[in-house]
Amino acid sequence: xxxxxxxxxxxxxxxxxxxxxxxxxxxxxxxxxxxxxxxxxxxxxxxxxxxxxxxxxxxxxxxxxxxxxxxxxxxxxxxxxxxxxxxxxxxxxxxxxxxxxxxxxxxxxxxxxxxxxxxxxxxxxxxxxxxxxxxxxxxxxxxxxxxxxxxxxxxxxxxxxxxxxxxxxxxxxxxxxxxxxxxxxxxxxxxxxxxxxxxxxxxxxxxxxxxxxxxxxxxxxxxxxxxxxxxxxxxxxxxxxxxxxxxxxxxxxxxxxxxxxxxxxxxxxxxxxxxxxxxxxxxxxxxxx
Amino acid sequence: xxxxxxxxxxxxxxxxxxxxxxxxxxxxxxxxxxxxxxxxxxxxxxxxxxxxxxxxxxxxxxxxxxxxxxxxxxxxxxxxxxxxxxxxxxxxxxxxxxxxxxxxxxxxxxxxxxxxxxxxxxxxxxxxxxxxxxxxxxxxxxxxxxxxxxxxxxxxxxxxxxxxxxxxxxxxxxxxxxxxxxxxxxxxxxxxxxxxxxxxxxxxxxxxxxxxxxxxxxxxxxxxxxxxxxxxxxxxxxxxxxxxxxxxxxxxxxxxxxxxxxxxxxxxxxxxxxxxxxxxxxxxxxxxxxxxxxxxxxxxxxxxxxxxxxxxxxxxxxxxxxxxxxxxxxxxxxxxxxxxxxxxxxxxxxxxxxxxxxxxxxxxxxxxxxxxxxxxxxxxxxxxxxxxxxxxxxxxxxxxxxxxxxxxxxxxxxxxxxxxxxxxxxxxxxxxxxxxxxxxxxxxxxxxxxxxxxxxxxxxxxxxxxxxxxxxxxxxxxxxxxxxxxxxxxxxxxxxxxxxxxxxxxxxxxxxxxxxxxxxxxxxxxxxxxxxxxxxxxxxxxxxxxxxxxxxxxxxxxxxxxxxxxxxxxxxxxxxxxxxxxxxxxxxxxxxxxxxxxxxxxxxxxxxxxxxxxxxxxxxxxxxxxxxxxxxxxxxxxxxxxxx
Numbered sequence: 001x002x003x004x005x006x007x008x009x010x011x012x013x014x015x016x017x018x019x020x021x022x023x024x025x026x027x028x029x030x031x032x033x034x035x036x037x038x039x040x041x042x043x044x045x046x047x048x049x050x051x052x053x054x055x056x057x058x059x060x061x062x063x064x065x066x067x068x069x070x071x072x073x074x075x076x077x078x079x080x081x082x083x084x085x086x087x088x089x090x091x092x093x094x095x096x097x098x099x100x101x102x103x104x105x106x107x108x109x110x111x112x113x114x115x116x117x118x119x120x121x122x123x124x125x126x127x128x129x130x131x132x133x134x135x136x137x138x139x140x141x142x143x144x145x146x147x148x149x150x151x152x153x154x155x156x157x158x159x160x161x162x163x164x165x166x167x168x169x170x171x172x173x174x175x176x177x178x179x180x181x182x183x184x185x186x187x188x189x190x191x192x193x194x195x196x197x198x199x200x201x202x203x204x205x206x207x208x209x210x211x212x213x214x215x216x217x218x219x220x221x222x223x224x225x226x227x228x229x230x231x232x233x234x235x236x237x238x239x240x241x242x243x244x245x246x247x248x249x250x251x252x253x254x255x256x257x258x259x260x261x262x263x264x265x266x267x268x269x270x271x272x273x274x275x276x277x278x279x280x281x282x283x284x285x286x287x288x289x
Numbered sequence: 290x291x292x293x294x295x296x297x298x299x300x301x302x303x304x305x306x307x308x309x310x311x312x313x314x315x316x317x318x319x320x321x322x323x324x325x326x327x328x329x330x331x332x333x334x335x336x337x338x339x340x341x342x343x344x345x346x347x348x349x350x351x352x353x354x355x356x357x358x359x360x361x362x363x364x365x366x367x368x369x370x371x372x373x374x375x376x377x378x379x380x381x382x383x384x385x386x387x388x389x390x391x392x393x394x395x396x397x398x399x400x401x402x403x404x405x406x407x408x409x410x411x412x413x414x415x416x417x418x419x420x421x422x423x424x425x426x427x428x429x430x431x432x433x434x435x436x437x438x439x440x441x442x443x444x445x446x447x448x449x450x451x452x453x454x455x456x457x458x459x460x461x462x463x464x465x466x467x468x469x470x471x472x473x474x475x476x477x478x479x480x481x482x483x484x485x486x487x488x489x490x491x492x493x494x495x496x497x498x499x500x501x502x503x504x505x506x507x508x509x510x511x512x513x514x515x516x517x518x519x520x521x522x523x524x525x526x527x528x529x530x531x532x533x534x535x536x537x538x539x540x541x542x543x544x545x546x547x548x549x550x551x552x553x554x555x556x557x558x559x560x561x562x563x564x565x566x567x568x569x570x571x572x573x574x575x576x577x578x579x580x581x582x583x584x585x586x587x588x589x590x591x592x593x594x595x596x597x598x599x600x601x602x603x604x605x606x607x608x609x610x611x612x613x614x615x616x617x618x619x620x621x622x623x624x625x626x627x628x629x630x631x632x633x634x635x636x637x638x639x640x641x642x643x644x645x646x647x648x649x650x651x652x653x654x655x656x657x658x659x660x661x662x663x664x665x666x667x668x669x670x671x672x673x674x675x676x677x678x679x680x681x682x683x684x685x686x687x688x689x690x691x692x693x694x695x696x697x698x699x700x701x702x703x704x705x706x707x708x709x710x711x712x713x714x715x716x717x718x719x720x721x722x723x724x725x726x727x728x729x730x731x732x733x734x735x736x737x738x739x740x741x742x743x744x745x746x747x748x749x750x751x752x753x754x755x756x757x758x759x760x761x762x763x764x765x766x767x768x769x770x771x772x773x774x775x776x777x778x779x780x781x782x783x784x785x786x787x788x789x790x791x792x793x794x795x796x797x798x799x800x801x802x803x804x805x806x807x808x809x810x811x812x813x814x815x816x817x818x819x820x821x822x823x824x825x826x827x828x829x830x831x832x833x834x835x836x837x838x839x840x841x842x843x844x845x846x847x848x849x850x851x852x853x854x855x856x857x858x859x860x861x862x863x864x865x866x867x868x869x870x871x872x873x874x875x876x877x878x879x880x881x882x883x884x885x886x887x888x889x890x891x892x893x894x895x896x897x898x899x900x901x902x903x904x905x906x907x908x909x910x911x912x913x914x915x916x917x918x919x920x921x922x923x924x925x926x927x928x929x930x931x932x933x
Contacts, residue, residue, distance in 0.1 A: 176476070177471060178472045179467070179468030179471045187464065188468040188471075190471050208484065226468055228464060228465050228469065229469055229472030229473070230432075230472060231472050249348070249349045249486065249544075249568065249570060250349055250352075251364055251365075
């Protein structure tokens with residue numbers, strides 16, 4: 001029995017793959033970008049749909065709960081609502097007071113924000129600590145660069161806005177940098193994310209910290225946002241600093257910043273949109289794919 | 290014979306060429322070997338010289354603290370928006386693209402217009418580079434709402450002289466700009482925030498003359514003892530003390546420079562970091578000044594021109610060294626603007642009047658005349674001398690400051706009321722030689738060694754020889770009368786008078802002042818050896834002088850230094866000087882406290898600026914001294930009173 005000879009048709013798939021890769025390599029970047037963005041916009045409805053499906057799933061899951069559980073939850077919820085109503089009333093009083101002081105002292109108003117709550121619909125495994133996708137985009141006038149926060153503090157910044165979704169650069173990403181300050185101190189420092197393993201403890205790094213700030217494991221200090229940077233309102237927690245190491249120049253200290261663990265399982269965020277910088281036609285153009 | 294047979298082997302006609310070719314080949318092999326083996330190091334060195342660059346970065350200067358640990362001079366961060374050299378290197382592709390775009394635009398214009406538009410390649414290259422860098426500067430402009438530009442010549446200077454240093458786009462960013470740029474510039478942008486340090490003076494103009502200022506200077510690579518002396522070196526600007534403590538302790542304060550050695554590509558851009566050494570901060574310095582006391586003295590002096598000095602009598606530590614007018618040191622950092630320099634020059638504020646101001650000491654000198662007279666036995670503590678309205682010397686009448694004179698008085702009373710005629714009389718009897726010798730014994734003619742540069746050197750304690758040598762003619766008795774009351778040719782500094790008072794307080798002839806808070810290593814107490822002799826008067830004589838100073842404060846000319854809880858002793862002086870054709874007065878005070886066991890000596894000198902200034906030692910200088918004594922002792926008295 002003779003051994004069958006090598007047939008050219010056996011190598012055809014490799015040939016086609018090679019041709020395709022070579023073709024892709026020499027495609028103009030404009031074409032590649034357009035293709036990528038278009039493909040993204042085609043995929044987005046699927047992600048949005050699956051997100052809605054998960055919400056329905058959660059709702060159905062909740063419906064299986066007993067009446068007693070629901071009653072308890074509603075009771076807790078109404079208590080929380082009452083608490084927040086009270087806090088809201090206090091906040092309104094403070095805002096009125098600030099307004100009166102601004103009027104008396106002829107001060108410019110503090111930047112005000114409106115917020116959009118959005119569900120997290122997708123998080124890439126490969127970029128778990130770098131990026132997440134939220135379920136609001138141009139349809140809600142989300143601007144590029146807007147601050148994104150959650151109950152635990154800073155989440156990140158909007159980097160891309162699509163038709164119905166937006167990309168958020170996470171606070172833990174090495175490409176995320178913001179001006180920060182320590183609680184009870186007004187001097188600015190720099191916060192930047194670090195490279196992480198997926199699902200590990202999120203952390204970042206604070207640099208240019210004033211030399212007289214002290215932090216230790218027994219008395220850690222909270223790093224918060226500063227309004228000086230122009231993106232975030234002042235005082236939103238970024239993370240906790242347990243140690244600071246002085247630099248050789250004696251001017252500054254640096255140290256790791258431990259971020260909120262809840263960032264790992266975050267489901268919902270709020271986008272802070274400055275009221276004086278709502279989307280203009282130029283912004284529209286800038287964010288279009 | 291076949292064609293080419295002539296080239297066959299063994300042709301005897303070719304035999305000659307074989308050894309020639311062999312020799313030539315051998316020479317090539319030898320030279321190659323020589324180059325590769327023997328001259329290896331030489332070529333390696335040349336390659337290093339050509340392909341390696343060294344960058345020197347200065348270490349931050351040390352801080353200066355006062356005796357209580359308060360920061361007087363520190364470093365503040367100075368933020369700049371820069372393009373780092375490695376990023377600049379990466380921009381070359383953009384430079385090239387812009388260059389090509391411009392060349393194409395010119396060619397297109399040529400085709401359209403048919404005119405010959407010349408292409409200056411060099412100019413086009415620089416314009417392209419400048420346009421790209423300006424794009425990045427515009428990013429900053431749009432974030433900050435600025436309108437800054439970078440000229441082609443600035444860029445050319447950077448490329449030709451500082452290619453391995455960051456290209457500064459905007460310098461000295463404030464906190465607001467720093468925070469905005471940190472947050473809004475992309476992390477991977479070529480533009481980044483660079484931090485270096487500038488000197489920072491938390492107390493502004495306080496003790497400006499003592500602390501001094503720094504200027505920017507390129508570092509001397511050889512002095513920095515970094516490897517790679519032979520390499521082309523780029524250096525960040527360091528800081529060098531120009532005046533005051535910054536200059537005197539420059540070597541100790543300045544940090545140790547760090548350095549980096551890079552391999553560069555043929556265009557001179559960074560390629561690879563080969564070696565690096567971190568810069569180290571300089572040593573800190575703790576000085577003897579008490580900044581709170583210093584500020585009290587400066588506030589008490591207000592806008593007046595003059596100086597105030599306070600010295601700890603036992604250690605010689607200078608607690609206060611104030612000179613007015615002064616200047617805010619922060620205005621001289623990181624560089625001195627021309628307008629600021631001119632303003633300080635016009636105000637005459639560069640001069641440290643405490644250590645460089647030469648003034649006749651006025652009646653404060655009567656203490657020295659008293660000591661000279663006592664030493665020579667001209668007077669005793671209980672000697673009564675008549676103090677009339679005028680004292681005649683030759684044909685000239687020398688007046689007393691009291692229109693009626695003081696009648697018959699002893700030394701103690703003469704010091705308390707500052708009788709001129711008493712001292713004309715005793716001074717002439719003592720003689721200029723003895724008075725001058727006494728002044729010299731207390732070091733009034735010696736340059737004081739203090740840890741700041743440019744101390745006064747031209748003090749004058751006049752003698753007969755001095756006057757002759759100076760071409761002022763022969764000595765006359767009237768000169769002695771003038772010197773007896775601290776007038777005439779006498780010139781001294783407020784610091785000299787403070788040292789004299791401190792010496793008097795210890796009963797010694799010399800005080801070695803210091804601006805450094807030095808602790809004795811064994812006892813932990815400040816060193817106290819002034820290398821001085823005892824004054825050499827009897828205790829009774831010295832007590833008479835001290836009592837005169839006490840009486841001056843309790844009811845005499847220095848009564849404005851009285852403090853209810855403290856016995857101050859002092860001597861006032863009001864000297865007359867001629868300056869710029871105007872008759873001006875100088876108000877003096879020297880004193881010490883507590884008189885039971887003197888601890889602090891003070892000297893004040895205030896210059897009149899106009900003929901109409903009604904300045905007197907008792908009313909102008911003494912109240913400033915009172916503030917210093919009060920500031921020094923009040924807290925301690927309160928602490929003692931509160932002890933259980």
